[in-house]
Amino acid sequence: MCSVCGCGHGEVKIDGKEPRNHSHDHSHDHSHDHEGESEIGVYSHAPGLAQKRMVQIEQDILAKNNSYAAQNSNLFSKQGILALNLVSSPGSGKTSLLARTIRELGKKPVISVIEGDQQTANDAQRIRETGAKAVQVNTGKGCHLDAHMIGHALEELAPHDGGIVFIENVGNLVCPAGFDLGEAHKVVILSVTEGEDKPIKYPDMFHASDLMLLNKIDLLPHLEFEVERCIDYALRVNPAIKILKVSATSGEGMEQWYEWVRTAHKMVLSGHPTADIYSKTGGKE
Ligand SMILES: Nc1nc2c(ncn2[C@@H]2O[C@H](COP(=O)(O)OP(=O)(O)O)[C@@H](O)[C@H]2O)c(=O)[nH]1
Ligand SMILES: [Mg+2]
Ligand SMILES: [Zn+2]
Ligand SMILES: [Zn+2]
Structure with missing residues (x-):
């Protein structure tokens, strides 16, 4: 849980600018208290802050986040949009995987991307080179995206x-x-260069995700990475997680990922709840 990440709102930039509508006449009608939110960031760094107060602050941050997430989720369901939240450690291949996915999935359905990074617009630029629309959110010192930032990014993105x-x-x-950003699923990407014990070191992330993409499998011949052990660890923390082995570089396994995306998209379009559609087939391939 991150109440000490220093995510001050003054630092967040959407395509290099302050979020639009920050005079608080938001088109998505979240009730705002940005000053209060910044204060939380400051308070959380105060030495000697009582444990109880910390817990209260964390609960407040998450409650606020959840209400923004609900608005995002409503927008997605109203517009029949599948939203996927890609999470991983740095360098596991998220942007490479996305760029290839956009190129290979074709023009329909229309894909657009919200890129989160502390600094630089490099990843949004890489996505735009595929022809897809992309908005860059820079979080400054912040170490995660929150649902409020996504609300503003969606104003810029205007997804199809x-x-x-x-x-x-x-x-x-x-x-x-x-x-929660209001997405249908979190997809965790783990690359084989990171070590097979990541799922038990970071169980919350693997527990929160519906799909794990084990990326960079083209490198397996050069590494001592035990795929089966990694899969066992992931299933230990989340028995319902679906696992696919892929390489964003060679393209191996990518077709299964596209199939997963197409199925999830169909579920959204047909109005079915998407949360546990894969749990029935969860587990190993
Ligand atoms: N060998 C190999 N390298 C990859 C693969 N996917 C990404 N990379 C490389 O890993 C590095 C980080 O990739 P990037 O997409 O920027 O990761 P991100 O930080 O998660 O967005 C880059 O040098 C990529 O070329 C893969 O499947 N195989
Ligand atoms: Mg990236
Ligand atoms: Zn706002
Ligand atoms: Zn954080």
Whole structure:
């Protein structure tokens, strides 16, 4: 849980600018108390802060986040949009995987992307090179995206009805697990260069995700990475998690991922609840 990440609202930038409508006449009608939120960031760093007060602050942050997440989720369901929240540690291949996915899934459904990073607009630029619309959210010192930032990013993105919105979270396997962005599913990407014990080191993230993509499998011949052990660890923390082995570089296994995305998209379009559609087939391939 992240109440000490210093996510001050003054620092958040959407495509390099202050979020639009920050005179508080938001088109998405979340009730705002930005000053209060910034204060929380400051208070949380105060030495000697009582444990009880910390817990209260965390609960307040999450309650506020959940109400923004509900608004995002309503917007997605009203527009028939599948929203997927991609989470991982830095460098596991999220942007590479997204760029390939956009190129190979084709023009329909229309895909657009919200890119989260502390600094730089590099990833949004990489996505735009595929022809897809992308908005960059820079979180400054903040180490996760929250639902409020996503609300503002959606104002800029104006996603297509019936489309897919991919959200690339800040590279961090800890606090993004606790922040619902209004997405249908969290998808955790773990690359084989990171070690097979990540699921038990960061169980909250693997527990919160419906799908795990084990990426960079093209490198397996060069590594001592035990795939089966990694899968066992993931299933230990989340018996319902679906696991696919992929390589964003070679393309191996990517078709299964596209199939998963297409099925999730169909579920949204047909108005079915999407939360546990894969649990029936969960587990190993
Ligand atoms: N060998 C290999 N390298 C990959 C693969 N996917 C990504 N990479 C490389 O891993 C590095 C980080 O990738 P990037 O997409 O920026 O990761 P992100 O930080 O999660 O967005 C880059 O050098 C990519 O070329 C893969 O499947 N196989
Ligand atoms: Mg990236
Ligand atoms: Zn706002
Ligand atoms: Zn954080």
